Amino acid sequence: MITAMAPPRAFDARIPGSKSLTNRALLLAAAAGATSVLTAPLVSEDTLVFRDALTRLGARVESSEDGGAWRITGLGRGPVGAGRIWCADAGTAARFLPPLAATGHGDFVFEGSTQLTARPVAPLADALRRLGAEVATAPGGTLPLRVAARGLDGGRLDVDGRLSSQFLSGLLMAGPLLGSPLLVRARGLVSRPYVDMTLALMRHFGAEVAEDAPGEFTVRPTGYRAADLRIEPDASTASYFFAAAAVTGCSVTVDGLGRESLQGDVRFVDVLERTGARVLRGRRATTVTGTGVLRGGFAVDMGEISDTFMTLAAIAPLADAPITVRGIGHARLKESDRIEAVARNLRASGVRVETGPDRITVHPGSTSPARIACHRDHRIAMAFSVLNLRTGNLTLDDPGCVAKTFPGFHEELHRLFPQHPLPPPTARA
Template identity: 40%
Template sequence: MVSILTGSEATGTQSDPWPAPLARQPVEAVVAVPGSKSGTNRALVLAALANGTSRLRGALRSRDTLLMAGVLRTLGIEVSTEGPDWVVHGHPTPSAAPTARAECGNAGTVARFTPALATLTRGDVVFDGDARMRERPLTPLLGALRELGAEIDGDRMPFTVHGRGRLRGGEVIVDASHSSQLVSGLLLASPHYDTGVTVVHRGSRLPSAPYLDMTVADLRAAGATVEVDAVCSPAAGPVADTRRWRVEPGRPTAADRTIEPDMNSAAAFLAAAVATGGRVMISDWPESTEQPGRLLPDLLVAMGGTARRTSAGLEITGAGAVHGIDVDLSDFGEAAPILTALAVLADSPSRLRGIAHLRLQETDRLAALALELGRLGARITVADDGLAISPAPLHGARLDPHADHRLAMAYAVVGLVVPGIVIDDIATTGKTVPDFPEMWTAMLDQ
């Protein structure tokens, strides 16, 4: 059974009730969002084992990336900051401190990307995290690492990796149906395995597949040789999925890198334009990207906005009405909380499909969205694979984000239109947007 944690249960802190600001007029703003969490943590991992020093510009400095830096230091990697930049002094065979303890919080990227690195260090490392992280899927990853030659005690947090300075590598089959991070966690350190690695996902449809495109692109940018094959298996059913990644052994190179803005974090600000009939521009939106957030503009257009790319960034303009949407979000489940926020404001029903895996995120996002937005009067039904939302009159209420940054941001979007919404534990947004309350208020003041 997967539980829904409140903010205080997950973080050990008291809730800090935050009255969500009401938009008195259509929002008109230009917003610069922080660097991508996914991009920052992938870059930190690749830089950690590179031969030389890497500088990461525009990198995110939030709870999740600070946790990643802390775990890398635990593994013997020198990570520092110089002004806004991260500086990583890579080491191909670092040594962990005796009785090292890697604290992962509730960061999936940290918990899933760093155990493979720990096998390449010399020393024993105990991995642990927040109460919710102890429930999130790790067993397929740890089992796969054992098949590749790792010595690991335990299948869930807390578990211990006995680093021996090397990992044999080889071929492994893993069911990553619950999280694409399980595959990324095997691939990112794989150039350092003795024989490289071949990872085969075999199971139901792989969720959030574009994140694996990010992993492959980052590996190639670091000099790794990566081959990718994807084959559907109709005989096993319409959602059966078999994919294969092969990474050759080698030594990734250190390099300076600029991290893209986080498109997932941009979603709430762009949704503000659709919700209020206003206009919001996200500056420095990349012309091309592997981030799943590249799908966001079309989704917002389907719900009543218009999108325009300029040399300055991406601009979304609302039309004064929000429309329902029927969409498969298998590739972009991160958008579900914000789209749900818009859907409860819409003039027609919505159906968000392909997001059963969100039950295993920072909280059970499907149950939490239905429960909390239901306090406003929203009509949300949890289905096997997602959510069904029907128009209903809304009123104010106090909402708990359940220690989930994306839920807190979604509530803030609804609060632009519905008076009297108070959000507990708004500080949970610090997981990816350290200054979210200030940025949200500043958006409304422009």
């Protein structure tokens, strides 16, 4: 007699809106004339800081009672006035908003947390100076960054894209507000999908931007027009729930995140397929189903989807052979040195790890009890929470740091996987 195998448990994960889409759309709506409505924006520390910074620059943002929609009344130009703009830990605020300020008139100072101040802004400041802006940074090319704005005329600009694609995105988004066309050539660009997202959203808000050759862009000084937008679920955040399906042998679906997504990080499911997971890509939804076995024995370049490399590295000890991730050198300049932070946490739990300037290799092995050092980095906390679904012997030293992008992360992971312990209320976001 043949006994039919029970189908895997199936869940629908409730993933909040994309931070990358929310903050870009906020800026473009604030630069447009008239009023735009963003539906299902991400409500988190980073996006609230970004939203508040735009109001300091003169835009008006109103939230619906349930927070499910934001109504932005834009400036129709660059900001006018003066002020100190607090960026907290938000790299997008520190890299997107100074170019916007430089297109206006006034004196603006951008400040941030100790963590954000350690991240470089010198390449952005240098690019703005070459466009004619008056910009000053702290010694070492960090925040605080001061912009004495009197408008920008445009022109030709070479940008080093090896550190972060956010510098290029910030400059491109300012382009339609300049006095003449902006021609930008980006060298060694990392995280290319985020630039594609920027271009798509600029066009959605009425900009005329073209890529004349690979890495060479022309932005015409057309300004922006108001437009409504529904924000997709965050693909980077979804990676933790897709990985959870792969390591627990269940099935997880994320509605609103399909093959037509604007987010490059949706390609993380391609990597999970290499580990043996089954992936179903619909037009408007993606489903990952674990098979009970995690295959290793491969190397993968995740430079274009580097926000998800930690998700793979954290679950790699569960694989049947080593996994190497490469092309991620720029991840050393994020909220933490992410390569080193992941490696140290895995070693602390007894896992063999090797690293290089732009790579990490994780060997299979059982874990011993360990306290995970999050370094105030939301992605470390979330990635190691997925590993703990199988090991059950890891704790986070800062579970509340997930508030940067997903305040309800622990509750949602616990809802789907009750073995995920809820932190004490005082330690939650």
